[in-house]
Amino acid sequence: MAVENVCIIGSGNWGSAVAKIIGNNVLNHTDSFEKTVRQWVFEEQVNGENLTDIINREHENVKYLKGVKLPENIVAVPDVVEACKGATLVVFVVPHQFVRGVCEKMKGHLAPNARAISLIKGLEITSSGVRLFSEEISRILDIPCAALSGANIADEVAREKFCESTIGCPSVEDGVLFHRLFDTAYFRINVIQDHVGVQLCGALKNVVAVGAGFSDGLGYGSNTKAAIIRRGLMEIRKFGQTFFGDAVRNETFFESCGTADLITTCFGGRNRKVAEAFVLTGKPIATLEAELLNGQKLQGTLTAQEVHEFLSARNMESEFPLFQTVYRIVYEGQSPDLIIREI
Structure with a gap:
């Protein structure tokens, strides 16, 4: 059986935490994966050095995941074409606004039988669809x-604090392979x-989570946040049923990607914090993004x-009153206490 050539596209906080998992798992399953994993790293200067050079020498992403060692088989590559060349399994973990541009550069450079998995928490939403x-x-x-999505705050995952995550994969055969690539004793995959x-x-x-952060900033307590979480879950479910129909299954909302991720994001994470x-x-x-997020961007707003x-x-x-209220507070200058009065 041919072994899979794994490539990771992205190297921020979450991408680096995932690289630690994948790097160790491919070494534990050499019958399924090649040992070396190339990771595309957007080149930046850190103390006068290329970030890729630091990662490959120190085996640590000192900018986005300081203090966490990466396996030595993770190789940082500054050119996305070089990183993905000949890959059969591609793990996408980049900010969602960069997906199209990165994919256009990658066209024609993957192996003919390549498959991908997206760890990007976002949707491309326009007025047309x-x-x-x-x-x-x-x-x-x-x-x-x-x-793949779940209740996965990157720093906690990187420090091996137990959590779960959910992989959605129409192919049962590929699902088994992705389970092998991601599942660990502390990062449990379903x-x-x-x-x-x-x-x-x-x-x-x-x-x-942005609405939950408004509530925290206003000094409301756990009861208020619980109400926001409940109403938010209802609107997420309604959005799925209204615009995707039977493609969204009710039981999915009880997976880690559903209620668990919603809860942990509303109590931690950068959307709530900002x-x-x-x-x-x-x-x-x-x-606030510039001051608090070390170069990262919010997705909730x-x-x-x-x-x-x-x-x-x-x-x-x-x-969808909760979604609409968050928009009005951020973009129309409405008072943050609208999050309580209008939902």
Whole structure:
């Protein structure tokens, strides 16, 4: 049986945590995977050195996951074409706004039998429609693409604090392979076939987390946050049922990618953190991103804007009051206490 050539596209906080898992797992399953894993790293300067050079020498992403050692078989590559050349399994873990551009560069350089998995928590939402990033990857690269999402704060995963995650993969055979690539004693994987629901939950929960952050900034307690989480879960489920129909399964909302991810994101994570600071400081979101996120970007606020445009084009804003309220507070200058009064 031919072994799989694994490539990781992306190297931020989450991408680095995932690289640790994958690097160790391919060494534990040499009958299934080649030992060397190339990781595309967007080149940056850190203390006058290339980040890729530091990673390959120190086996640590000192910018995005400081203090966590990466396996020595993870090789940082600054050129995305060189990183993905001949790969049969491609793991996407880049900010969702860069997916299309990165995939266009990769076209024609993968192995003929390549498959992909998306760890990107977002949707491409415009006034004309909603596209899953697994679909966008599949469309551009002409390969099948699964999805992974769950209650997975990157720093906790990197430090091997137990958690679960969900892989949505229509192919049972590929699902077994992805399980082998990701599952560990501390990162427990469950594979289901609902790749649509996995991604939908992963994207929309970020909007709810922004609302939870507003509540924290206003000084409300656990009861209030529980109400926001419950209402947010209802709107996520309604969005899936309304616009994806039977493609989204009810049981998916009880997987790690559903309720568990929603809960942990509303109590931790950067969307909640920045939204709380937005209320407490009055600073613009872009300023807070620069101050608090070490070069990373929020996804919840951008997704709220995209969801608003999509719903507005269909005159359906009133049917999703929590999503709409988050949008109005961030983009229309409404008072943060609207999160309580309007939902």
